[in-house]
Amino acid sequence: MSDVARPPLAETGDGRDGEVPTPAESARALAGTVRSTFGPNGRDKMLVGSDGTVVVTNDGASILDRLDVEDPVARVLSRAVRTQRARVGDGATGTLLLVDELLSAASSLVADGYHPTTVVEGYALAATRARERLPAYELPVEEGDEERLRSVAKTAVTGRWDDAAAERFAGLAVSGLRAVGFDDARLDLCAYPGGELRESTLLDGVLVDTDTSSTGVEDGAVEGPRTLADARVAMLDAELAVETPRGAGSLGLDGPEELDALREHERSVRADAVRAVSGSGADALFCQKSVDGAVRSELARAGVLVVERTRRDEFDALARATDADPTMAVADLSPERLGRAGEVRRRTVGTADTLVVTGGRGESRATLLLRGGTPHVAEETERIVEDCRTLVRRALRDEGVLPGGGAAATALARDLGAWSEGVGGREAAAVEAFADSLEAIPRQLATNAGLDPVDSLVELRTRHSEGDSTVGIGRSGALREMVEAGVLEPSAVLDRTLTTAFEAVSAVLRVDDVLAVDAADAPGSDEGGPGGSGNGAPRRSRATGGYPWAIGH
Structure with a gap:
């Protein structure tokens, strides 16, 4: 895809000509492609293919799927983050933001004398502790809970359409699932251009x-x-x-x-x-x-x-x-x-x-007949309703939801910060860094809402310290009680975000060097030795001019 939204040069390490970007720089540049799409105030990206195909979306996983990533570190991170969408149906952008923060914090710790293995062990302790604490912030949900199920679906839509359309699509997704006993395999989605969004309807059949x-x-x-x-x-x-x-x-x-x-x-x-x-x-x-x-x-x-x-x-x-x-x-x-x-x-x-x-x-089978004014709108409508369907089904499967708007992430950050004081050894610093990194989620929500992220985080921390653990960043950027506002997401999304982010960062931090090997030099080839060039010596990767990947037309 074309680089219609290329990250700023300063974030890609362009100031160091001739040097390969560090993992933290690669993560920062990759996250920069989707950072502005995050949350209800996220903006869209126009992705233009070499064949002229145009896709307009603010879905992080869809954007990463279409990017031609060449930098090896960025490719590893992109592949890991895309699994988030495949596993739970949402959270790819939030996961990439967390990966970016964790790698940046790890770089600072290593610069201060901490060994990468120590950082990985500290991150492992923090991720395990955070996942153990998630149930403390969960709210139960079941098939008969119409309001909460609609809230989960609407949260997936908010920011991608206006409120009226979000309400309609959330209602269609929940009604469609209910019509087939919440067996999403029996609910089909069909989108057609040439109509208005309000013409979308639920058909009882095929x-x-x-x-x-x-x-x-x-x-x-x-x-x-x-x-x-x-x-x-x-x-x-x-x-x-x-x-x-x-x-x-x-x-x-x-x-x-x-x-x-x-x-x-x-x-x-x-x-x-x-x-x-x-x-x-x-x-x-x-x-x-x-x-x-x-x-x-x-x-x-x-x-x-x-x-x-x-x-x-x-x-x-x-x-x-x-x-x-x-x-x-x-x-x-x-x-x-x-x-x-x-x-x-x-x-x-x-x-x-x-x-x-x-x-x-x-x-029983049902079909959601979705309409859009243009083919692009119809396709995006289908992707949005598919997200609604997946997340509602996931919430029911896990029987639990979490307050959105960064509320759950902030609560976990506060928990980990307090817990890190009792962690012995040098790993305590990594645990604390993990806690600070979780605040990247509410910080980006505030930024995309046009507010000062520092002021918003200070106010959010104060409210959480007073016991308001369900307060997060609302659509306007102001603090809101998320359960009352109906901003809910399946607990599996944040749980998987913690796991995916840790695994991706751990894989990168354990890498000591990046080596380029010609295909002919691979094990089993007729030329060269194992892992080396024709004379048996491995080749170090060439400089990329500061960009962690090339996006070709």
């Missing part, structure tokens, strides 16, 4: 996109029904066509009589297929592969809706939703193998043709 998938509805001279009520659904997991010779061979005909016989045979095969479908009582036929054109036309005349080349995931979802028993041959269709749907209806969404199957008698 939506089949006949435009973007390979699916096709008969579109010949004969049009089948557009709406079927109380439909009987047949599922064919095979091709419905007249068998033709395949391979290098050819079919030889000795005269007009044999040609007529061949044609009659084909007509007979098609007629048998039509009789088999009609005789089963099916109102709609979903075929996983292609359907012969003549058969489609005859079935359409008979009032049967035919859908061919149904995408595999849609085919399986339809079978489960309608309780249909798919067959491998059209001759095996029977009334007992048909599924049932309350309605099968063709629907145009924007410029796309879709098929909506609702009211199935099988497993």
